[in-house]
Amino acid sequence: MRRWLVILVPYLWLLVFFLIPFFIVFKISLSDIATAIPPYVPLFTGLSDIGNYLSQLDFENYTFIFEDPLYVNAYLSALKIAGISTFLTLLVAYPIAYGMARAPKEWQPTLVMLVILPFWTSFLIRVYAWIGILKKEGLLNLFLMNLGLINEPLTILNTTTAVYIGIVYSYLPFMILPLYASLEKINPALLEAAADLGSPPWKSFWQVTFPLSIPGVLAGCFLVFIPATGEFVIPDLLGGSDTLMIGKTLWNEFFNNRDWPVSSAVAVILLLVLVVPIVLFQRNQEKQREAAR
Amino acid sequence: MSEAATLGTSPPSAQQRAPLRTAAPQSGFAPWKDPSKSPIVRFENVVKRFGDFTAVKDCTLDIYEREFFALLGPSGCGKTTLLRMLAGFEKPTSGRILVAGQDITELAPYERPVNMMFQSYALFPHMTVEQNIGFGLKQDGMPKDQIAKRVEETMAMLELGKFGKRKPHQLSGGQQQRVALARAIAKKPRIVLLDEPLGALDKRLRQQAQFELMRIQETTGTTFIIVTHDQEEAMTVSSRIAVMDHGEFRQVATPGDIYEAPNSRYVANFIGDVNLFEGKVVKIEGGFAEIDWGPGLARFKSVAPEGCAGDQQVWLSLRPEKIRITLDKPSEGNNALPGKVVDVGYLGSISHYHVELANGQRVKALRANSARTVERTINWEDNVWLEWPPETGIVLTR
Numbered sequence: 176m177r178r179w180l181v182i183l184v185p186y187l188w189l190l191v192f193f194l195i196p197f198f199i200v201f202k203i204s205l206s207d208i209a210t211a212i213p214p215y216v217p218l219f220t221g222l223s224d225i226g227n228y229l230s231q232l233d234f235e236n237y238t239f240i241f242e243d244p245l246y247v248n249a250y251l252s253a254l255k256i257a258g259i260s261t262f263l264t265l266l267v268a269y270p271i272a273y274g275m276a277r278a279p280k281e282w283q284p285t286l287v288m289l290v291i292l293p294f295w296t297s298f299l300i301r302v303y304a305w306i307g308i309l310k311k312e313g314l315l316n317l318f319l320m321n322l323g324l325i326n327e328p329l330t331i332l333n334t335t336t337a338v339y340i341g342i343v344y345s346y347l348p349f350m351i352l353p354l355y356a357s358l359e360k361i362n363p364a365l366l367e368a369a370a371d372l373g374s375p376p377w378k379s380f381w382q383v384t385f386p387l388s389i390p391g392v393l394a395g396c397f398l399v400f401i402p403a404t405g406e407f408v409i410p411d412l413l414g415g416s417d418t419l420m421i422g423k424t425l426w427n428e429f430f431n432n433r434d435w436p437v438s439s440a441v442a443v444i445l446l447l448v449l450v451v452p453i454v455l456f457q458r459n460q461e462k463q464r465e466a467a468r
Numbered sequence: 469m470s471e472a473a474t475l476g477t478s479p480p481s482a483q484q485r486a487p488l489r490t491a492a493p494q495s496g497f498a499p500w501k502d503p504s505k506s507p508i509v510r511f512e513n514v515v516k517r518f519g520d521f522t523a524v525k526d527c528t529l530d531i532y533e534r535e536f537f538a539l540l541g542p543s544g545c546g547k548t549t550l551l552r553m554l555a556g557f558e559k560p561t562s563g564r565i566l567v568a569g570q571d572i573t574e575l576a577p578y579e580r581p582v583n584m585m586f587q588s589y590a591l592f593p594h595m596t597v598e599q600n601i602g603f604g605l606k607q608d609g610m611p612k613d614q615i616a617k618r619v620e621e622t623m624a625m626l627e628l629g630k631f632g633k634r635k636p637h638q639l640s641g642g643q644q645q646r647v648a649l650a651r652a653i654a655k656k657p658r659i660v661l662l663d664e665p666l667g668a669l670d671k672r673l674r675q676q677a678q679f680e681l682m683r684i685q686e687t688t689g690t691t692f693i694i695v696t697h698d699q700e701e702a703m704t705v706s707s708r709i710a711v712m713d714h715g716e717f718r719q720v721a722t723p724g725d726i727y728e729a730p731n732s733r734y735v736a737n738f739i740g741d742v743n744l745f746e747g748k749v750v751k752i753e754g755g756f757a758e759i760d761w762g763p764g765l766a767r768f769k770s771v772a773p774e775g776c777a778g779d780q781q782v783w784l785s786l787r788p789e790k791i792r793i794t795l796d797k798p799s800e801g802n803n804a805l806p807g808k809v810v811d812v813g814y815l816g817s818i819s820h821y822h823v824e825l826a827n828g829q830r831v832k833a834l835r836a837n838s839a840r841t842v843e844r845t846i847n848w849e850d851n852v853w854l855e856w857p858p859e860t861g862i863v864l865t866r
Contacts, residue, residue, distance in 0.1 A: 364590035367557055370577040371584045372604030386594045
């Protein structure tokens, strides 16, 4: 009985804060736009009228989204930007995590803390700070011009490049931590064994270190890719009009067009798109747990 | 090459194996006594310091081809450091290391003609048994079909045939140990280093594995250098043992010499059981020393060691199995001391006796239970005589 109670708590949480809101959003996505409060019809008025209520729901918004290239492009562009920035994050994070794992044992807790430290400041403020760095008369341009490397200020802010910089910066800890966890577990004797059998250090890295860190690579990539796909704040603040991402489209649909049904449909499709990497992520975690046994 | 031919043959049966081993010490395999032989490994005044701590103090040592050489000592004595310097994982603070006359002190581990079997086995967890064993061959750029052939041969030699496709975590401890050994010998290195190779096995498996190591060493004709803290293991497998303590060699000799002719109390104590008597030399006559053992003990005769002088403090080392324990006073000629039995340990094949002498010192003696029943067994509180020929005790000066 008590065991049931323990299991019940998380399920209740998920029901109240995930499943019920999801069904509300899903229902709205099947409704039609209306000039009213709330801005859609039909509204649920009671069980007596349920037949009429259900008959007004349809998948019109979904067909609309798939027929309008704007939405499809926004999804594809979001996936592309998320994919590229995940790869860039991996490139930046791997050497950092590797250095941390190889650092003296007594330094490692401090290094982990330094990686987590940015979380102590609001995410929004940190993204705003990048505007100050990247803008035309910003710190980066001033620095490069004073060094004499460039004569004209670079246009970085309000481009896709700025979005990449923002995503890589913001999600770096989510990549570093799982990588560090898997690199730190590697027995140093394995590298000695590889060297002893005739493998120079750079070959040992690709033959031993990297394959053994793959669970960490996958975990980090999913942890970056999944939230980056639906990212809104970074493209909104740092990206320009040419940066098409589904999170931004969703926001526009909701707040500018006040078209709740279509934006709900966009949100439901986004969730379905992300189910694939989420399931893959969970399978990776499962495999890791098995290997650890 | 003959080496390649023997490596390929299936393992010889137990009956064939036994004489191979027993023949070795008698057949006069003693290249360290032959001045025309040059050593395969030479440590030349090797010193290793870690900060303030000196792990290895000025060690000079020659190891010869086909030897099974043991570095024996308690943990922290520097034996593993010495081995790791030979593998290239540590650099000597000063001194040189030569392999077959070539100075390898500055070579990286992956450039050295030695392969090591690690204490933790260090098998690559993401590779199969076959890939683990073939790893070293792949690094040498050997063609794939030849790698497969060599891996198969090596697996056959270690009876690993069935496990080729398994991952290390799917193997038992004993199987992992054999894979680790197979990986270390697959490249046919001139020297194989073994760092506490059997430490993780239980006692029965360990004895089996010791004989396996000896068999592999003999069939491949490779020089093996083993690091161990287990004196029985060192005695069983090796052609010579270097007893180490605090970064120094205390004695380098064959197992027989180490046991029967230790050069110091440390070595005598470290290898096997021993009784030590402390005394002072009174005089030396005809090769025998008269030693004063203090009040209560007769001045029995002992062979005088070289460079022993009057008034010197010495210790007599006497192995328990060399002492005969009797109820009646023995005849003249041998050394004999009276005492009282304070403890008896019956182990089936042998019995241990603890005998207290007149001065209160306790002496251990062993007796083989060769007859099923004895008319009169020796028991607690019995007054007994301990008897031994003068040559069996060794007088030590340090």
